[in-house]
Amino acid sequence: MSQNKDVSRATLRIKDLANEDRPREKLLKKGTVSLSDAELLAVLIGSGTRDMSVIALAQHILKANGNSLQELAKRSVQELQRFRGVGVAKAITIVCAMELTRRRAYETNSKKELVDSxxxxxxxxxxxxxxxxxxxxxxxxxxxxxxxxxxxxxxxxxxxxxxxxxxxxxxxxxxxxxxxxxxxxxxxxxxxxxxxxxxxxxxxxxxxxxxxxxxxxxxxxxxxxxxxxxxxxxxxxx
Structure with missing residues (x-):
């Protein structure tokens, strides 16, 4: 009985989801394109709260940012920590992922750039x-x-x-x-x-x-x- 109580109060992690709902397993089988924005964010977050699964937490964060990755990319570590279940480590992970995405999207070649427009x-x-x-x-x-x-x-x-x-x-x-x-x-x-x-x-x-x-x-x-x-x-x- 006490064991079940401990499980119910424990943080909900990705590994606690059914296999077909686990983003990592879904990625390995079908590739990154098969994952929704919420699922990709859930992989970064890693775990939810005792009352909210990690997928639900990711969906909540996205909804609070207008379901826009562009708006999410503007959030600071401190702003992300305002979401219950997001500590400093998770917030830093999200901010770093957004920055890497931005750098990759607009990365320029090392060769000299002609700027004529x-x-x-x-x-x-x-x-x-x-x-x-x-x-x-x-x-x-x-x-x-x-x-x-x-x-x-x-x-x-x-x-x-x-x-x-x-x-x-x-x-x-x-x-x-x-x-x-x-x-x-x-x-x-x-x-x-x-x-x-x-x-x-x-x-x-x-x-x-x-x-x-x-x-x-x-x-x-x-x-x-x-x-x-x-x-x-x-x-x-x-």
């Missing part, structure tokens, strides 16, 4: 500016043939703004002997429209670049699903 600049910086809850500013440093030298984060700030120091930008340009740059920053709000401050800053940097013979090729405003290009919209120059 806003779309290519967006693809290069997307792994750095996707799923961010605060604004960050980055630059792409380019050589005379528009090949990437380096991408650099130059500032990070709050939800609605980040401070960009033009002098720090041109210091990096000179250090890396770049001849052109592309500016970029994200809008966590999801609205990629430039603000008046964005436009004023862009024109200030463009004018400074003219004095130093540095080509400001574009300023791109990121959201998770789209972008705005000053160059494409022909408002790069004052």
């Amino acid at each position: 806003s779309a290519k600049a967006y693809a290069l910086l997307r792994p750095d500016l996707t799923d961010k809850l605060i604004e960050e500013a980055w630059i792409l440093l380019l050589n005379r043939s528009n090949y990437l030298i380096k991408k650099v984060k130059i500032s990070s700030g709050g939800i609605t703004a980040t401070i960009v120091d033009p002098s720090s930008i041109f210091r990096l340009v000179l250090e890396h002997q770049a001849t052109g740059i592309i500016l970029a920053h994200n809008h966590p709000s999801g609205d990629h429209s430039p603000s008046n401050a964005d436009i004023q800053l862009t024109h200030r940097i463009v004018n400074a670049g003219k004095l130093l013979n540095i080509d400001i090729m574009d300023h791109i405003i990121f959201t998770d699903s789209s972008y705005f290009s000053f160059s494409d919209q022909r408002i790069l120059y004052p």
